[in-house]
Amino acid sequence: MTQLIQELVNGVSLGSTYALLALGLAMVFSILGLINFAHGELVTIGGYTMWTLFNHGFPWPAVLVLTLAGTTLAAVAMERIAFRPLRGASIVTLLITSFAVSFFIQVALQIFVSAEPQGIGVPNWTDTVWHMGDVSLPAVKVVTFAVTIAAVVLLAVFLRRTLLGVAMRAAAEDFDAVRLMGVRANVVVVAAFAISGLLAGVAAVLFFTSAPGVDSGVGTPLVINAFIGVILGGLGNLYGAVLGGFVLGLATSLLDANLHGTYTQFSQAFALAIVVGILLLRPQGLVGRSEGLT
């Protein structure tokens, strides 16, 4: 029982990272029809930002704020430089462009920042472990989950209660009709990218607080898993993306802990098999596709 709770905690924590990234992917996809594979590089950029700032002795709160600002700006810059010139292009063109952006950022980081993995000097108190009976709860994992839920709730409130949020939900349904309301297309698109960047920043801070270090390729497996989460939840459905991220995280974590011997190395493959199984039963995803941004 203790063992199981431990595994669930790990799974939920891993799932939180996927969920935060899946949420950003789903957000941009709903509005632009773009599956942004360069989304993972936002996490990488967040990691390098933390590494640089900690190396220069910045205090923890400053690192947090600057990392979030960094990933948000990087996402907005990505839109402005790479995707805006292609507005209205086919989904395939956008997809390939996002791969190009992803490679470009990875190589640029290797050349200009570091070709070696770098350990991030996070403060020691992040290693705190809480105990509940026999279960030991690493504080980072609990905080990761809590922050993820808070982010989802805040995003939901933003989408319901602000005019920009309502415009974004409307744009997910019918982008041109929103422009007919006098809402500037770029405002909605930039907002979607900024939110996805902010969420990637949150994921980065949480992820690199417990990850051994950062290297230029760290974002790739993360974005692939987040994308699987998006598909699992139902493409274009925000809450589905969150749920899909958590389900994938839990499945991976439970398999990691319970597969023995040579099977361990196949935990990812088994997790994908579970995903395929779920999609066979529910091709529309767990929550289902959504016309709007819900």
Place this chain on the structure above:
Amino acid sequence: MREDDRTKTLGARTGPRDLLEVQDLTARYGRVLAVRGVSLKVAEGEIVALLGANGAGKTTTLACIAGLHQSRTGQIRFDGQDVSRLSPERVLRRGISLTPEGRRLFSTLTVQENLLLGGAARGRRSRNDYDALLALFPILRERLHLPAALLSGGEQQQLAIARSLMSKPRLLLLDEPTLGLAPRLVRLVLDLIGRLREERGLSVLFVDQNVHQALELCDRAYIMRTGKIEAAGSPDELRRSREVQAAYMGVV
């Protein structure tokens, strides 16, 4: 159309000022010319109908004026200023609002959210007109918190028009406002268009396939066929025109 007809019609109005002037508009979808050299005018406070069969280019013409259809040439002037190159959001901010074909309501958003978006360009000022507007559409007031998808066809059409009005346009472009509505609701929508002109001085350019019904409402009409204006004039003139009778009105 005969040039003297148009001069006479326009001249009969007291101090008409052209609000919208479209000159030699051409629009294409890929290699297909959907609109070929259309010129038309809407004066201040005038209700003008754009008639014709399916595929005549009516919807494309409205989409061009609203800035939605980018592949276009020709000149579109609104209130004396060139708006030919503007994006849809800028055209709206100049005072032209399109209620598009198929209404294009945001179906997962509530009635209220649809209306608030309609006034998005005006920010908080639109909240002041919100109540006055709901007085025109009492049924919407009862449905404010329902998703638009759950409204009946007539209610959706009213919402689409109300949403357009939230931006306080000077010119309303309506694409098939009565399509698919029961006769009683058709009457309601047509009366509403008339009232909007009387009470708000709104100018209206609307597209309709029902020639009889449109001619009862409008001050002037243009008849389009295969991307061109084929005839224009007052309802009386058009009803008398033999070719119009033969082509669009059956045996009268």
